[in-house]
Amino acid sequence: MKREDFKRLFDEHFDTLRNFLYYRSGDTDMATDVAQDVFLKIWMKQLDKQPEELVGLLYKMAKNTLISKYRHNQIEQAFIARTPAAESSQSPEEAMNYKELKTNYEQALSRMPPKQREVFLMSRYEELKYHEIAQRLELSIKAVEKRMKNALQFLREALAAQ
Template sequence: MKNNYKPNLNLIRNGDKAEFNRLYLAYYDMLLSFVGQYVDRSEDTENIVQDTFIKLWEYKEKLKEDSNLRNLLFTIGRNKALNFIRDNKHFIPQEDWQLIEAEMKIFSLQSLGENVGEFDELRNRYAQVLKSMPEEQKVTFMMSREEGLKYAEIAQALDVSVKTVEARISKALKLLRLKLAGFYSAIWFLSTFLS
């Protein structure tokens, strides 16, 4: 079923429980394996996967006609696993936490299969938008999103106020949303890599 199953999006959007159960059976083990790479306890892993399917069920009416349910499940599962790790990161050394987060983002991109070409184009467009930003805005944005610094740390490093940092990052995000509009994966990209 896992290899040949193609979910009927219309049935799922209309709340067909039998079709949703087929989706669940087709992707449960894959998601369990994926989440299990990052969350040690099997009980926690199972809860995250269950929550992933619940979230998709709650979101079903908002699905678009071209939604890729497999990709959406991996994205929701990844976000829920990251949230779980964040909530429990006092048990995880900081360097391990950062590595786990990076690995999950890379795995999620690789799991997208047929959308990889679009992600290459999206990544190139992202780089072009960064280049077009005023230097102070670009540096501030990259310190936040790529170096993971807090606003206060950036403000201190650049000798500006926290409000200035907030304003620069806000403008950068608005520009990115504007310039990346039209990409199927832009919303996912922005929420995953830029939030």
């Protein structure tokens, strides 16, 4: 897609896409973020289509991204509700064990081979799916799966040894 075509697509549809997302989510910031993410993904894919042909895809991607964010927020809220609200509810021993585990985890992560660490962090912290990681790193999905398996095994062994 040519830069001019993308600019025209963006100029003509960004506000309506953001409004569509706002009406579905009720959150202006989230609607703006998702709309920007969708346009970025369209640009990154460099699809060889006319802007008019991409409008439906824009809305489909926006809807799916919004649903994914909503589900992620639901999981996050459930997790927060399950965990103790304040550290003061932890006994001193539990707090010490947590700090020790966190330190051991960070040390193990720093010793992990770089290729495995890169895939692990993209999966866990950037919350990318394996196919997205494969695209970014220009690898096969199987290679990403293997690196992730090895990273998890490395962490298991490193944390068990300590």
